[in-house]
Amino acid sequence: MKRAGNNQFLKQFNQTAILDLIRIHGPVSRAELSKITGLSPTATGIIVSGILEQGYIFETGTGKSKGGRRPVMLQLRPDSFxxxxxxxxxxxxxxxxxxxxxxxxxxxxxxxxxxxxxxxxxxxxxxxxxxxxxxxxxxxxxxxxxxxxxxxxxxxxxxxxxxxxxxxxxxxxxxxxxxxxxxxxxxxxxxxxxxxxxxNWIGACQGIDNFVCINVKSGIGAGIFTGGRLYRGTGGSAGEVGHISVHENGPKCGCGNYGCLETLSSTVSMVETARKLVRQGVVSRMNSFEDVNEIGLDQIVECARAGDEAARGILSESSRYLAIAISSIVNTLNPSKIVIGKEFVKYADLVMEHIKSIVSAKALRLPAMNVEIIASEIGQKxxxxxxxxxxxxxxxxx
Amino acid sequence: MKRAGNNQFLKQFNQTAILDLIRIHGPVSRAELSKITGLSPTATGIIVSGILEQGYIFETGTGKSKGGRRPVMLQLRPDSFxxxxxxxxxxxxxxxxxxxxxxxxxxxxxxxxxxxxxxxxxxxxxxxxxxxxxxxxxxxxxxxxxxxxxxxxxxxxxxxxxxxxxxxxxxxxxxxxxxxxxxxxxxxxxxxxxxxxxxNWIGACQGIDNFVCINVKSGIGAGIFTGGRLYRGTGGSAGEVGHISVHENGPKCGCGNYGCLETLSSTVSMVETARKLVRQGVVSRMNSFEDVNEIGLDQIVECARAGDEAARGILSESSRYLAIAISSIVNTLNPSKIVIGKEFVKYADLVMEHIKSIVSAKALRLPAMNVEIIASEIGQKxxxxxxxxxxxxxxxxx
Missing domain, CATH: 3.30.420.40 (ATPase, nucleotide binding domain)
Structure with missing residues (x-):
């Protein structure tokens, strides 16, 4: 099993394309690859041999025959690289x-x-x-x-x-x-x-051209795909949806603006609100923590799950602003899917219906009907x- | 001059590509086309002959020589189609x-x-x-x-x-x-x-990959280019920026939502505000119209140009909300350019600095620095x- 220099291997487009087809369709036969690519069986065979030699794939048993000899199948070799x-x-x-x-x-x-x-x-x-x-x-x-x-x-x-x-x-x-x-x-x-x-590679957006992944944590940011490709914007900063204005007279944000989504829906903002409420003596399970600084997102979610109204209110209000921003994104980008991830997955089940109902009321009818809003199954990692x-x-x- | 069926002509990719190169680089010689495309002089010559026969181009004088015979130049024939x-x-x-x-x-x-x-x-x-x-x-x-x-x-x-x-x-x-x-x-x-x-084809965004054109008229909508291509979204409705929420408790919009950009920055909303102010007896030149229904955008702009404070206030407030929406667009899409067009061009000079200063204060520093905001020179048409x-x-x- 040999491998050329890191930036040199699989120089040719055809080789890369066939390796990718083996990834997507494997186990797959040489004949099938030839059919998909339109390359001749001979050309396909030569390229496959090269890839085999480099170690990326292996031959695995035999597939279904369509008359003649049962074809040898090709598959990525997991322990190759x-x-x-x-x-x-x-x-x-x-x-x-x-x-x-x-x-x-x-x-x-x-x-x-x-x-x-x-x-x-x-x-x-x-x-x-x-x-x-x-x-x-x-x-x-x-x-x-x-x-x-x-x-x-x-x-x-x-x-x-x-x-x-x-x-x-x-x-x-x-x-x-x-x-x-x-x-x-x-x-x-x-x-x-x-x-x-x-x-896009292994999660909920495989094969989806237009989608937005929103990460909720101490800040809020998004990764946007348009036309099947990651959209970076001109300076590489596309997707800074945490700074969409959702409340003109809202709290001051680190960026200098007021009422950015981050100031109302990030985990930091939720924790701050919770601690403030406890300090103000609100009736809540959150009062049971000895030190107010013990309260983090996990504690808020835990209290909300136990039915605590104050904790539920925090998650609900934060999600309401998230939904307002999502509505603007849906109207602007008309994506097929919005995946909300990172810390959000900890409380997604408590707020998802709330978010969906706000987006459905606030975004335009057709793009709202076209978009599926889900929590990431991959989550934190x-x-x-x-x-x-x-x-x-x-x-x-x- | 012959032309094949509408969907049949220039079947081959090469022919289309060369025709497009003549559009972009014309007047251009066969030798230059051969150099740009990498096709052989013979192949280029054959393709050019076909295009000449179809009538799209003509031979126009001679270009600069680099030693040998001065080459014949090719150019689109304006009166062909x-x-x-x-x-x-x-x-x-x-x-x-x-x-x-x-x-x-x-x-x-x-x-x-x-x-x-x-x-x-x-x-x-x-x-x-x-x-x-x-x-x-x-x-x-x-x-x-x-x-x-x-x-x-x-x-x-x-x-x-x-x-x-x-x-x-x-x-x-x-x-x-x-x-x-x-x-x-x-x-x-x-x-x-x-x-x-x-x-993108003949205006301010030629050769620009990522830009947004916002049209302000009775409604507000945008056309978005990402990666050099028009971005339509999943259902064809991308760019509905008129329904970005800019004021949570703002006026009710036709779409059912409240505080959409359209309800605060469209020409209809500006005219409604002007008429309302006049009915309320505000001190303004706009009172000089016999019938309040005579007041349209042109009248507001005319009064604003004459220094009328109420009329200026209407344009300024409408532009402020437009700038808030633009800030969100800049943060989300990080475009190189934002072109504001249609009715906006009538009063662009009165509000452009106001819009730029709000975007520069509200959007993130780097994408705000990267974006150029201009009024369309093409305007209404x-x-x-x-x-x-x-x-x-x-x-x-x-």
Whole structure:
């Protein structure tokens, strides 16, 4: 099993295309590939041989015969190559290893206090990746690439991190900080866009051209697909839906504006409201916590599930503003699907009907009828997984 | 000069591509075309001969020599073929004829009271087109197609008008109503999307991948380009930015929602506000009109230009809400350009700085810095012109 240099392999479009067809249709025979691509059986055979030699696929048993000899089937070889996904946020780093088929073979969440320090963070990440590869007994030469998801703006061509305000990173080429794995290609991706890539590759949005993935956590951001492709916008900052104005005289946002969606629907805003209510002495189960600072999203959700009105009110109000923003997105983008993910999945079942009914009342009839709004089934790890998929997308020419 | 059947001509991709290159680069030599396309001089020559025979282009003088014989230059033949654009709205129909180069050779606005009656409207349109072609001495065989712009939702593949609420048209194939010109292909397009097509083909957004054209008139709608292509959304209704919520407790909109942008920034809403103020006896030049119903947008703008505070306040407040919606669009789509058109051009100079300063304060710093906000130079006729460009886009394979 041989593999050419990371940026050299599968030079030809045809090879990439056939490898991608094996991914999508496998197990699949050479004859079927020839039929799908329109390439001659001979040309198909030569390309398949090349891919077999490089180790990405293997021959697996025999398929159904349509008269003659039963054809040999081709399939991706899961243990051939792998990809690493890393999700960096203010206080944690998630590491994931997926195989070439997209199966997760390793994942680990690591608390990390000083992600604002880039060199330190990258060193720790390299260490975590080493631990993962040792655990899996995988040589680093089998790693197609490292995808890194960042809560900020990236330049997808140069892989520069332009600005990640929460990490306080600006104009950073993360590749420059990588020492141990300096031979492995590194890709950076915006966190919400990584989630959208994940939903499109293996999640709820496979084969869907126009969709929006909204991540609710300490901030709110979205990854948008238009016409089957990730839409980045002109400067790479498309999808900043957390800063849609939903309340003209609402609270001041970190961005300087007032009444941004984030100030009313992020987990931070919900927790702040809860603590404020408790301080004000509202009648609520949330009063049972000794220290008001113990109250986080999990506590609010727990109280809401136990029927606490104040906690339910917080989730409901936050979701109402989320639904107002979603209505604007539905009217503007007319997507087939909206997937809400990250922390939202913790309380999705409590608020989803509320959100749907508001969107159905507020958005125009036809686009509202056309859109399906769901909670992500992948949830918290969608960005890490999306980051891991980025090198796979490169391999499969997507 | 011969021309094959409407859907048959220029079958081959190469022919279409070369015709488009002559449109973009003309006057251009065969050698330059060969260089741009990578096709051999012989292959290029054969394709060019075919296009010459079909009449779309002509040989025009000689270009600069780079040593040898001075090359013959190729250029689109303006009088070879034409395209008709029609813009239908509640009370008017605009007709335009453009030549193959996009030059306007005829335009006419016709008042029309009963556009809700489809058969009657189409008959009148056919009559107006006949008048235009007679005036121009153009035979209908020279018409590449009729593009029709509609204030509503269309299916661009089937050319069905799905819903045009103001015209009260629903599920209409306009082609079925056409008798005189039944041999000419008919295309339907949403009005705001037609404007965006126009700005992209010959206006301020040539060569720009990501932009939004917002039309302000009795309603407000947008045409969106992402990645260099018109973005229609899943059901063809993308760009309904007139229904972005900008004021949660704002006026009730025709769509059933409250505080939609349209209810605060459309020309109808501005005129209503003006009349209300006059009825309430506000001190204003607008009181000088004998009948309050004489006050339309033109009168408001006229008074504002004369320094009237009440009239200026109306334009300013309407623009403030427009700027709030634009801020959300800038955050969501991170476009390079926003072009505001139609009636807006009448008062653009009075409010543009106001709009820019609000967007710059309300949108995120980086996307706000990246976006250029301008008034359309094409203005009122952008939809008619965009409709006329649709058949040209088909010809040039765009």
């Amino acid at each position: 792998y990809s690493v996904g890393v999700d960096i946020d203010i206080d944690y780093v998630n590491i994931m290893v997926v195989d070439i088929t997209g199966n997760v073979v390793y994942e680990k969440a690591e608390f990390m206090a000083y992600t604002c320090m880039c060199q330190l963070t990258v060193s720790r990440i390299e260490y975590y990746i080493k631990v993962a590869l040792d655990f899996l007994h995988i040589d680093s030469s089998k790693i197609l690439g490292i995808g890194i998801s960042i809560p900020g703006m990236v330049d997808s061509r140069t892989h520069e991190i332009i600005l990640a305000p929460n990490l306080k990173w600006e104009n950073i080429f993360i590749k420059d900080y990588i020492k141990r794995f300096s031979n492995i290609p590194v890709y950076v991706e915006n966190e919400a866009m990584a989630s959208a890539i994940c939903e 969608s960005s890490t997984m999306g980051a891991a998929i980025v090198p796979l997308k490169v391999l499969f020419g997507k | 034409y395209s008709v654009g029609v813009d239908i709205d509640i009370d008017y129909v605009n007709i335009m004829v453009v030549d193959i180069t996009g030059n306007v050779v005829y335009e006419k606005a016709e008042f029309m009271a009963y556009t809700c009656m489809c058969q009657l409207t189409v008959s009148r349109i056919e009559y107006y087109i006949k008048v235009a072609l007679d005036f121009l001495h153009i035979d209908s065989s020279k018409i590449l197609g009729i593009g029709i712009s509609i204030p509503g939702m269309v299916d661009s593949r089937t050319h069905e008008i799905i819903l045009a609420p103001n015209l009260k048209w629903e599920n209409i194939f306009i082609k079925d109503y056409i008798k005189r010109f039944s041999n000419i292909p008919v295309y339907v397009e949403n009005e705001a999307m037609a404007s965006a097509i126009c700005e 952008s939809s008619t012109m965009g409709a006329a460009i649709v058949p040209l886009k088909v010809l040039f394979g765009k």
